[in-house]
Structure formats: C-alpha cells, structure tokens
Amino acid sequence: MTELSGGPSLPQERRVVTAVPGPKSQELMARKQSTVAGGVGAVMPVFAARAGGGVLEDVDGNSFIDLGSGIAVTSVGNSDPAVVRRAAEQLERFTHTCAMVTPYEGYVEVCEELARLTPGDHAKKSALFNSGAEAVENAVKIARSHTGRQAVVVFDHGYHGRTNLTMALTAKNMPYKHGFGPFAPEVYRVPVAYPFRWPTGPDNCAEEAAAQAIDQITKQVGAENVAAIVIEPVLGEGGFIEPAKGFLPAIRQFAADNGIVFVADEIQSGFCRTGQWFACEDEGVVPDLITTAKGIAGGLPLAAVTGRAEIMDAVHSGGLGGTYGGNPVACAAALGAIETMRELDLNAKARRIEEVMKPRLEKAAERYGVIGEVRGRGAMIAIELVKPGTKEPNPEATAAVAKHCHQAGVLVLTTGTYGNVVRFLPPLVIGEDLLNEGLDVVEEALAGLE
Template sequence: MTATADAINVASTLPEQRRILKTAIPGPESVAREAERRANVTDGLGVTLPIFVEQMAGGIIVDVDGNQLVDLASGIAVTSVGSSHPRVVAAVQEQVAKFTHTCFMVTEYDGYVQVARRLNELTPGDFDKRTLLVSTGAEAVENAIKIARTYTGRQAVVTFDHAYHGRTLLTMTMTAKHAPYKRGFGPYAPEIYRVPAADPYRWVGDEQNVAEEAFDRFAEVITTQLGADHVAAVIAEPVIGEGGFIVHAPGFLKRVQDFCRANGIVFIADEIQCGLGRTGDMFASTFEGTEPDLITTAKALGGGLPISAVTGRKEIMDSVPAGGLGGTYAGSPVACAAAVAALDVIVEEDLPRKAKAIEAIVLPRLQELKSTGIVGDVRGRGAMLALEFVRPGGKTPAPEFAGAIAKACHDQGVLVLVCGTFGNVIRLLPPLVIGEELLTDGVDVLASAVRAVAANPPSVSGKSR
C-alpha cells in the first residue's frame, strides 16, 4: 500500500467499504417511504437524493434497499470523522446514560468547558480567547454579529458576494443567493451590506490583480458608502462554501483583516464548512495568514450531533453582559460529549493530513476533466474540491450540466452535491477517513458522468454572462 493510501485508509464498522447496487437508485423501499414522507413532511425542505438511510460508516451509505453508496458529501461536511465513529458513539452513549440535558446557564457541566478549552487552543491566534457554544451554524453566526455589535457599539455588517451564512432572518439576509434561500421571506434584516469577493475565476477586471482590485473595491465601499466608524464587523468564509467553493485570490483576506484592525472593525471568519481539518489545515484561515478576531465553527465539530461555537478574543467575547448570550439547548451535554470525541479524532488521527492526501488523489483527476470543454474551473483545498460547469467556449454557467452529472452519479450510487450562486458547481466533501479505493471509485463514476454529459449535453437556455 502506498503512503498516500495509508494516509487515508481507515477501519470501518461495515463489512465492506465498497459500492454495491442491488436495485435502481432510489430503490423500491425508498420510493415507498418517500411517498409517506410526501404525505407528512413539508415540501419546503426539498431533497437531493430521495433514498432512506439504514446505516452509515466510513465513506459508505447503506440505504433501506441494501444499496451501498459512496458518500462524497459527508452530510454537507458534518461527518468528517465518518458517520458514527466508534469514539463518538461511545462518548454519546456514556453521556446519555448520565444525563441528557441541563441548561448550561442553569447548572454547569464539564463537557461544555472541555469543548471551549479545545477550541480556544486550536483556533488561529496567539491571544487570550473565550468560546460560546450554541446549536447551529446560523446561530453561531448570529451570535458573532451580536457580540461584534456590542463590542464596537456599531451596527453595520459587511459580507461578500456568493456568501452563505444561514437561514435565519439575519443570516439569510447575509447570504448572497436569492433562490431558494431568500425568495418570499422578506423584508430582510437592516444594516447588512455586500461587497465583491476576490473570485479569481469570475473577476471582472485584471485577472492578474484580483486581490488588489477586490480589496480596493472593498475599502472604497466601506470608506465612502458606509463609513468605517459605522461598521461593526466584516465576515468572510475563507473558502466560500455554498456559493461555489471559491478560494479568494491570495493575499486578499489578509488585507481585509489588516484594514479591519486599522479601523476598529471586528473581522469574523465563518469556518462552519471549511474548518476543522477540511481544507488540509485545522482552519482555512491559516492558509490566508489571518488570525480572525472571532471564528465560527459547526458541522464537523459535533461528529454528527448539532453543536456550534463562536471563539475569539477575550475582550470582544466578554463585552456582552452576563445573560446576553445563551439558549436552552446551547452546548447540549450530549453534543459536547460528541464534540470532545470528534476533536480528539481530528487531532490524534491527523485528519488535516488526510485531507491533503485526498486532494493529492482527487485534484489531478478533476483537472483532467477540463479537457472536456464543459469544466470551466477546478478549485478548492484539501477535501473541499469543486468543478464549475460552463457552456463550451466561455464562462456562461451551465446548471443543466451540473444537474445532469449529479443525477448520473446518483444513479450509479455516488452521492455528490450541487452548489454555487448559479447552481452550476458540483462540490466534493468526502469524509476525511474515506479509503483510497472507495474514493477512487467515486471519482471514476464522476469522471465518466462528466465525459458522458460533455459528449451528449442536455439542452440549455438563458443569456450569457
């Protein structure tokens, strides 16, 4: 076995970590259960692939029809340590046997403190930190904004094009994409402003100076339109997630951070999707040379259980009076137990290194697909990689291609996700513990689907961008 294979090999609780198709996808039992779902669950949720899951482990999803699918989604970057990792399961079982709930604001427990201590140690920045635990990524972002506004005494919040920060009123307002996240849900929260992201692929300007031009626009908007002394916070995803796995042009975020510090603005990194080993370092902020004042985490933090956090400078975090932060389920004792175990796995098994090994295997395969003429860009870091699909000969987004390719993958038992502001990006988020053979099989299916769609493209419509 090669060193790379060894780097991403993991024992699994399943008999075999391989793709097995016993029925069509979805199978008859999933189809029957989907009918019951339609009769009982709101259609407002939507679904990517209507299969019902029986079991998951490592990089495999087993559905109720006995099919084994390759998981290249990780529950949207949640099960980075693999679904139902034995250490997470054991920690949860032990905690459930002790007690399932007591609000931390009423009576305290060690798990909350342990998670906070670990995040204070792991997040970027050699300064005194404090941590708040809540339940969801959107809740973490909302609290980060509340804390920044309290600390600065200011109201304005600056976000970036293509950003996704959540589905609550405030975070929905901060999210860039209209449909489906905002359509029909207005009016929106006030004092939220948007500036261009340093998107190297779609930058309208000098392609050799994306970081410089994007920063100049950012600074101009704040100084001339908002007033720097009115801005409480600037929030950025170091790798933009739902908006298309966009990696900012090198140097851009460092300049943004320096501008914030010079003007008393809190710089917040939203690492809910890209953090905790996903990009090949513990936090994606490290690649940019930034040390955010506040950083939000969720998804991979709980190993599958709902928990999120805001971690940051002590003087900022402690600016909120006692009682101003919290929630009944904030930092659930069961979720805290899972988070301690998940963090142990991420650190002790060096999952950031495994993310780099995944990149070494997958990225060259994705680059090869640019020769098909429908892949406009290949990008990402670590185990957070993406293909952007365009019409041949330009950069016009082709969401029809992405949709057709995703369906072809699903039909062959490989779960991939579509994302992007234009709905034309396929993102890969495999569990960081996935084995090389399974990973390669999944990418083989994806590559075949891309080539098949390139050879026989679906009909497209719309104007060029």
C-alpha cells in the same frame, strides 16, 4: 489511505442493487410527502439506513460512495468510534440540564479545545450554540455589543444561514431568501475576489477586489459605523470559491485599522476540511471571532463562536445562550471528534485527498470543455461547469452529472451562486480505492455529457 472508522461491519463498497430510488425509499418518500413540509427538500430521494467510513447504505441495500459527508459534517466518518463512545457515556450520565442552569464539564472542555485549536495566541473564550446560522447571528450580536456600532459587511457569493439575520447576510436568493423578506437591516454587500469570474482576470483580482470592497465600505457605509466584517475563508454555498491570495489579509488589515470585528465563518471549511484546522490559517489570517459548526461534533448539532476574550466578554451576563446550546451529548461527541482528528491526523488525510482528486479532475478538465475550473483545498474540492468555450454557467450539465452519479451509486452535491458547481466533501477517513472509484463515476458522467 486506509478505511478507518464508521463501523467495521459496514462493507466499504459501492453497490447498486435496485433502481435509485428503490421501492422502500419510494414508500418512505410517499410517507414523507404526506407529513413533512414541502419546503424540506432532499438531494437524493433515498433513505439512509447505515453509514460509515466512506459509504452510505440506503433502506433498499444500495451502498453509495459518500462524497458529501452530510455537507461537511461527518468529516471523521459516520458513527466514528470515539464520537460514539463519548456520546454513549454521556447519554448514560444525563442528556440535558441546560448550561445556563447548571453547567457541566463537557461544555468547558470544548471551549478549552477551541481556545487551543483556533488561530492566534491571544486569550480566547467561546460560547456554544446549536447550528452554524445561530453561531453567525451570535457573532454579530457580540460584535455589535463590543463596538457599539450596527452595520455588518458581507460579500458577494457568501452564505451564512437561514435565520432572518443570516438570510440578510447570505447573497443567494433561491432557495435561501426567496419570498422570506423583509430582512434584517444594516447589512451591506461588497465584492469578493473570485478569480475565475473577475472581470480583468485572476492576476490583479485580489488587489482590485480589496480596493473595491474597501472603497464601497468607506463611501457607502462609513468604516466608523461597521461593527463586523463577516467572510468565509473559502466560500461554501457560493461555489467553493477561494478568494485570490492577498484578499483576505487586506480585508483583515482594513478591519484592524478601523476597529471593526473581523469574523471568519469557518462553519463549512473548519476542522481539518481544507488540510488545516481552519482555512484562514492558509494566509496566516487571525480573526477576531471565528464561527464553527458542521465538522465540530461528528454529526451531532453543535456550533461555537470563539474569539478574543475582551470581545467575547463585551456581552452582559445572560445575553448569550439558549436552551440547548452546548448540549452535553453534543459536547461529548465534539471531544470524540477532535480526539479522532488528532489521532488520525486528519489534516494530513485531507491533504492526501487533494493530492488524489485534483490531478484527476484537472486531467478531466483538459478532456472535457464543460469544466471551467477545478478549485479548492484539502477535501473541499469543486469543479465549475460552463458552456464549452465560454464562462457561461452550465447548471443543466451540473444537474446531469449529479443525476448520473446518484444513479450509479455515488453521492455528490451541487452548489454555487449560478447552480453550476459540483462540490466534493468526502469523509476524511474515506478509503483511497473508494475515492478513486467515485472519481471514475464522475468522469463517466462528464463523458456522458459529450
């Protein structure tokens, strides 16, 4: 795996030259605290100066191996040449007209690409927005308009955003929902097939979880009242949970049998992240609607709802949109990102990242009892940390691992309903040497727990 993209002048190396955070970052943090709302937190207390390939450099000259990609956003690498070229060309033409006032070709081109790339050979249409939460919220609007129903079904451990409706759809209280209610009504939560934590074990997890979910929907909501079932094919903030094989197809079939719009939330898992264009392809699941954002535009804000033409067209003219939705510069960046994904075959690169990461983490799991499970696909990999010999969540160990990595020059993220999962989302263009060096530091952190 070669070091591709992201500015050739940026050395692809881990380099720690000051304490973390360094003096310039500390000075900027003081300024941030005096002017930025306290609710806007930061995973690492360092301020970025440059980023590209597999590294992020801070204002003090420290260079961190990037195993986070801005939460799965810069999959093509930061400042990818195709993204920069196309966005810069568009900046010179115009920055905004509002697609609802005078449309432009870039918006149409992105929708054409989404029709080509998303699962299924049916006629598809798209609408473009700014963020993942906005996409999910609009998917619910579209499903309600199409079905004439109100109820929305979501799943344990799911995350769908921070707007009022998407907070209602999200399972985790802290930090996403705490103190922000009341939430939107007509949202119902059912079990998901979480193999590691399923009460009877992983073997019957898919069948039992699907049966429980369908039973709850049928008895507590009524299938005839459900507009949409919304699920992440790989649950992101819930802990990179891969539902047991067979669960997604069973839920999808139940939706089809009952006229329910099946929505795949691929905001974190889409665009080559799992080694396929979209994670739902792994079991051949074809959603009615699919929501995308994060990796779609190489770092610029863009999101989409793509789906069956007859469902997308159920909304009256003017019912979908927004001032900035499908911004022309973001659309140009998306076309550049998709160009890079194709030209570099980033699906293959994601699969190679899994080939490198999983065996090393599985060996570490044999050595360190704190690792309860290694899971994930492609470049969406996680370790769930537990009290050794149990399945009791171990958020303290998780925080310690992350802190060690950050101090040693490796950017990692934590996640999970119980705060006990270390997740890895490296740029798909990361050099293999950097990836292995980052894993060396993760193993040092795990050894330090002992």
